Amino acid sequence: MDRVSFYDQVYQVVRLIPKGRVTSYGAIAAYLGTKGSSRMVGYAMNGASKVDPEVPAQRVVNRNGLLTGKFHFHPPEMMQQLLEDEGIEVSDDKIVNFRKLFWDPSIELDLER
DNA sequence: GAGGTGACTGCGA
């Protein structure tokens, strides 16, 4: 019944990420049930720049808190700029206190599910 | 219809 594409589901979860928080591709993948296919999440973000409303892809990083997809932004350095604008510290393309700012949808959303 | 790609993750050394 879910006529929605995998992309749309990823976009929805990403848009639910609270400001000042970040999450990982694997967390979203697990929440969507596609656990193990974290690549699909990142791949979905490939079209995040073409969907509406805009998707805060800058809040989505890899497991290490590294801005792996920053090069997909326009310009790439904008990703870090957006994160810092939300109060998130970024050092060497890495999120500081990533573990503290980590937002897991499979946990946070499950409480209000 | 088939093949290739990839903004990842986990484990072993």
Added chain:
DNA sequence: CTCGCAGCCACCT
């Protein structure tokens, strides 16, 4: 700590 290898699945050509 870092480096390398294999698995995973939806979308694109």
